[in-house]
Each structure stands twice: as structure tokens, then as C-alpha cells.
Amino acid sequence: MKYQHEFTLSREYFAECYDQCLPYQKQQTPRYALMAGLVIVGIAILSFEITHGKVGILLFALAALEWLSFKYRRSWWLLRQVWSRNGGNKVTLTVSDTGITTQGAYTHTQLQWQEVSDVIDTPEGLLLTLQSGAKNYLSSSILTPQVIAHIKVKCHSEQQQA
Template sequence: MQPFSTQFTLSREYLAECFDQSLPHGKGAKPNYLFPVLLFAAGAGLLLFIEQSKVAGYMLIALAVLELLHIRFRRAWWLTRQMWGKGAGAEVKLTIDEDGIQTQNAYAQTALIWSDIERVIETDLGLILVAKSGSRQYLSKSLFPADLVNEIIVKANGQAGTNS
């Protein structure tokens, strides 16, 4: 594999692409509505069947509403948290070579060697590298020439196949 190096900015657009492409393949792909429904039911039950102070019932209903808002606005909230981070807007240097994939900016440096990659999930716009530790790293296909995307997939899957 020929060494490849590029730079990109952790912009809002890049982070939005990261969220949108990673969400269907993550643990929270389908929102869990059971929790807010149970909170609401418990709060309503306390309001209806307890003659004492109604504060606990109202608190549970408020928590249910808050959880529903969290589910509804999770993309916006995730993007806001990322944009508040010190890495937002920073230039990231991406290097791919025989050893693996390295990213580096002024605040963080990561290295993912080929043998640590369990699998690669190809999405419409990028690649999700799944490490054996369970961590995931998203890389946009727009950063690479088309032939390099295929090389990354073959190299990562080849390493995963020899170590399994």
C-alpha cells in the first residue's frame, strides 16, 4: 500500500456526515421509546393513586418529556456537543500507510493499526472502521481517491481475516 496523507477540517458538515452515516450502524440506531413511556406511566400512576405530595409524579412526567426531547433532537444535541469541543474547526492530518491509519490534530492523536481493525462498514459516503476494542472511527470517502477506498477495505478485511 502506498502511503497516503491528507488534511481536513473538523467542520460542522463533516461531523454531520459522520453522525448521519454512523447512526444506522450504531447501538442506538432505533430510539428506545419504552423508557419515556414507563416514566410517564409511573408518573401518571403516582398522580392518580397517591394522595400525598404530587411532586414525584410531576418529576417523572417531566423526565419522560425530557427523554422524548432527547430522542427527537439527538442529532442536533450531538452536533452541538461536538462543536463545543476544542477539536471543532481544527485541522486534522490523516495518514494511511503499511502500519495503519493515524489521525492527528493539535488536541489529539490516534493510531489504528491494521491488525486492530475487526471490520470495515462501508456506507454511501464513508467508511466506519470497527476496532476489536469496540471503538469506531468514521472516515469520509471524499478524503480519498476511489482506488484507495477499495485498498483500505481489502487491507482491513485481510488483516481481520488472518487474525480471526
């Protein structure tokens, strides 16, 4: 089987990728211990008037930055993807009997079926977990039901052979 589809790496596509992968990310909550530690040390420095309070204020700012980085992580990630060299470019996805290939203006990625350790169905696509721990998302909007079934069969058969 050989399937090819060309699509654009748009903001909507990146948003779907992020939203579908979010439940499978390691860090689901802010690092409260880090933020609390920064605030406590900042208060201690300010209360003892060490270094005229500048370091204490810096620690408060770092705690606030840590909270903001968690709160706006989706927006920040989307902005980085859209502004990247590949943002807005066309990508050709090829699914074959040997694996999955993506070819863009600046990237060429080839994923062999042996590299895939798990296939997770998400509401809007497939999340491929690689043996290295990396995750690749494929939207079902760019795949046909036959291709989705082919991917699952190939990954399952390769897992049994390993």
C-alpha cells in the same frame, strides 16, 4: 503506500459522520418502555396524591426529557462535537502500510490494521469497526479511490491472518 490529507473538523464533516453511522447504531427507536413506565408511575403518584404530586410531575418531566433526547439526538451530538476542543481544527490523516493515524491540535490517534474487524461501505465513506466495538468513520471526500481500495485490502488481509 503512504497517503496524507489535511482537513477541517467542520459542522458539515461531523454531520456526514453522524448521518453515515446512524444506520449502524444500536438504538434506532426511542425507549418507549421507559417513557411509558415513567408516565404510568407518574399518574399513579398523582392519583394517590403521594408527596403532593411533585414526584409525579418530575416523572412526567423525565419522560418528556427522554423523548426530547431521542428526537434531538443528532442536533445535540453535532453541537457537542462543534463545541469540543477539536471542533473547527485542522486534522492530518495519514494512511500507511501499518495503519491509520490522525493528528490534530489536541489529539493523536493511531489505528493499526490488526485492530479493525470490519470495513463497511457507506454511501459517502467507510465505517471501520474495531475489535473493541468502537466505530471510526472516514469520509470518501478526503480519500482517493486508491486509498479506499488500499484500506479494504489491508483490513481484509489482516482479518485473514487473525
